[in-house]
Amino acid sequence: MIYPCFAPAIAESPNHEICMEALRTTEAYQAEFIKLRHDVKIYFDRSSASRNYAIGAESVGANNIVIHIPSNVQPIATSLASLLAHELFHAKHRCVNNAFGSALDKILEEGLAVYHQYNLLSWSHEEPDAYISGIIAASDEQGAAFYRELYPHLNDHLNSQLDHDLFYDRSHGTPLGYIVGFYLADRAIKANPQFLAQAGSMSFDEWKKTIVLPVPRFTSATMPRHRAF
Numbered sequence: 001m002i003y004p005c006f007a008p009a010i011a012e013s014p015n016h017e018i019c020m021e022a023l024r025t026t027e028a029y030q031a032e033f034i035k036l037r038h039d040v041k042i043y044f045d046r047s048s049a050s051r052n053y054a055i056g057a058e059s060v061g062a063n064n065i066v067i068h069i070p071s072n073v074q075p076i077a078t079s080l081a082s083l084l085a086h087e088l089f090h091a092k093h094r095c096v097n098n099a100f101g102s103a104l105d106k107i108l109e110e111g112l113a114v115y116h117q118y119n120l121l122s123w124s125h126e127e128p129d130a131y132i133s134g135i136i137a138a139s140d141e142q143g144a145a146f147y148r149e150l151y152p153h154l155n156d157h158l159n160s161q162l163d164h165d166l167f168y169d170r171s172h173g174t175p176l177g178y179i180v181g182f183y184l185a186d187r188a189i190k191a192n193p194q195f196l197a198q199a200g201s202m203s204f205d206e207w208k209k210t211i212v213l214p215v216p217r218f219t220s221a222t223m224p225r226h227r228a229f
């Protein structure tokens, strides 16, 4: 089933059969979301040809989710569905909290959004795509070290420079905020599996009371280097 508020954008979209299939796959997420608000719109944008040849998504304001599918890329329904799961989690959580205070707020929200993205692929019996596998592998291999590096900055106010460094700087591969976010989300969900279902309707303060953040042990060899966060 497709909720009526999503239908108009789909009808106007190219590849609407694939978009419809993606929406059917995210039905459970939409149902959760619809309980909270009815005025979200999903747009499929095919106008950008060179967005790194990758499909991307963003939430614009509280009401709009835009899925960018470069005109030179043929979309795959499960990839679209996994992006929708990510953005619907953001949209749902924005009904409870619509502004990030600290770096940790956004790190956790992105980590949980990526976890939902990963989970949707698992439910659909799909292998994680390259983007998700990259985050999982990096989080397994380097998550603790990156977390230790960020730890002194977790409560810093999320200004635009810090936001850029954590979530948009791709000079070293996947931005650090996603890797550390997935690392923390994965640990929080393993410690308390119900947190996955509850997280979308909890505030940032409730997250911080629910999740036990690991306290990294610093030795002289692991003292955070002075990266510009």
Ligand SMILES: [Zn+2]
Residues within 6 Å of the ligand: 086, 090, 110, 113
């Ligand atoms: Zn996100």
